[in-house]
Amino acid sequence: MYQVNYHRASSVEEAAKLASQGDARLLSGGMTLIPAMKTRLAAPSDVVDIARIEALKGVKVSGNTVTIGAATTHHDVAGNAELKSAVPAVADLASHIGDPHVRHRGTIGGSVANNDPAADYPAALLALGATVVTNRREISADDFFMGLFETALEDGEIVTSIRFEKPEKAAYQKFPNPASRYAMTGVFVAKSKDGVRVAVTGAGDNGVFRASEIEAALTKDFSAAAVEGVSVSADGLMSDIHASAEYRANLVKVMAKRAVAKAG
Amino acid sequence: MSNVSLVLNGRSVSAEVEDRTLLVHFIRENQGLTGTHVGCDTSQCGACVVHVDGKAVKSCSMLAVQASGSEVVTIEGLSDGADLHPVQAAFREHHGLQCGFCTPGMIMAATDMIRRHPEGLDEKTVRAELEGNICRCTGYHNIVKAILAASEAMAKGGKGAAKAA
Structure with a gap:
């Protein structure tokens, strides 16, 4: 891995500010970014750790609307009792990503923002007609996924949550x-x-x-x-x-x- | 450089390390605890599994500084002096290892697995849960046996279960 400067953000606003410097990348669970940095496929000047921002964590089911914070781990999505009852398909999907250790770190926001062509979450978001909420706007899944590892996200834009309606x-x-x-x-x-x-x-x-x-x-x-x-x-x-x-x-x-x- | 301060096997440690230092290298090289192994170095094999804040993670896929402020438990932190942890004892009893290279990661994964399944484990669940740990010697049979036995032993003896941090 090349040299890198690590920053831990305590809020989304601070993360946005830190992410605007140099060739910074946001770091959530790091289950893709860290291995990519180790193999030098990615070489950011700075990484901004958003994994400990409380406002980005948690699953909320309110009526028919499900909101999942971007820094919620696959483990926490898979095990959320409310989600398992409202939309079991999403909890089940999360429970089959990677392995238990990866699910303890990897997050939904990281997976969605990375848009790996073989990742599981993008299929869920697109089929559910989900909304990707960022620190600047709301983007429909139809407009969000733009190709291999490409999304509608602009520089410095941070995914804050994923929202969708409960399907039949x-x-x-x-x-x-x-x-x-x-x-x-x-x-x-x-x-x-x-x-x-x-x-x-x-x-x-x-x-x-x-x-x-x-x-x-x-x-x-x-x-x-x-x-x-x-x-x-x-x-x-x-x-x-x-x-x-x-x-x-x-x-x-x-x-x-x-x-x-x-x-x- | 960043300061990394964390609780390692119950002991507060602190060191200045390069930001790019991986947690596994911090544990092995900076702290001298070489029970945690680097196998594949590509987040596949699980030889580097440790617990961070009570959850099993691959320490080769995490920066040490990401773990700053957390509690980390490695294979060295499981046993109570000369008394093996129930999972360690079960691996010895059931011959759940041959060369032993994957064993620390297997045991850390197993203690985490048992903690997450207080209702008990069956063979299918254990095999599915071992997705992230590779053993090239045993064919897994005795590892699965050991984990099932440990899970039962820990369910019976509350003391062991409480210790599986």
């Missing part, structure tokens, strides 16, 4: 890579009064995306059988040593069927 039904299913356990394809299905939204992670060559053909089929008939007849194109899907685009296209369908079955 929702579930997430992923096919983890047998070695890394990252999603080779993960599908989040959500049915609400506004319709059905299906988001896919791990498969697209430009990051998380919505599977419109599957959405159309599920809007008519919310059942695993309805997905069976859909043909998912391999265009725009990733091909790598783990799986071809065609294999991933099939996984999209299989994971969507499993998610629908799980959503009930």
Whole structure:
């Protein structure tokens, strides 16, 4: 790791000020940033630790609205009793990220801001039509995720919370890579009064995306059988040593069927 | 340089270190506690697992200065003098190790796992919970056996359970 200057922010305002200096990066759980700095893929001049800012932590379920603070760890999301009862799909998703030690550090805000094309949370946010709240504005998930590791966040903008409405039904299913356990394809299905939204992670060559053909089929008939007849194109899907685009296209369908079955 | 002050195995320690110092290097090189191992150095293997504020974390993926102000427990902090912690005793009893390199991380992961599952553990849960710890010798069978036995022993004897910080 190259030399770096560490700062611990005690408030979002202080973090924003500290993050504006040099080539600073925000540090939340650090489960991506620290390994990236160790391999010198990232070499920020400064890191601003926001993990101990109390205002960024916690899960709140108020009526049908769920708000999760950006610095809430996967462990705390997975174990939150209110969330498990309101939107179990999100708690379940969090409980399968990485491993227990990673879940004790990694945060939802960090995952969302990083937008790894194989991360789990982006699929949940996109399918739930979530809102990403920052220190400057609110951004809909539709506008937030812009490609591989790219988001609508501007320099110095800090994700403060994630907000979404409780869906009628929702579930997430992923096919983890047998070695890394990252999603080779993960599908989040959500049915609400506004319709059905299906988001896919791990498969697209430009990051998380919505599977419109599957959405159309599920809007008519919310059942695993309805997905069976859909043909998912391999265009725009990733091909790598783990799986071809065609294999991933099939996984999209299989994971969507499993998610629908799980959503009930 | 930053000042890192934390409670390490119940003892307050303080040192000036480079900001880029990883927690595992602070523990091993600065504090001389070499029970915590560096295996893969890429957050996969879990040989470096320690407890920070009561939660198992990979100390190779955290800066020492991030842990400043926290309580850190390493494998050296588990036993009570010559009396092994119930998880350590179970690993010895059930031969839950061969070369022993992964063992400190396994034991720190196991004590954390047992703490998070006061309702008890079954084999499937233990295997799923060991996602972040790699052993290249044992094939895991005896590790799983040891953790299940420790979990039962600690549920019976309240003393051991209370000690699993």
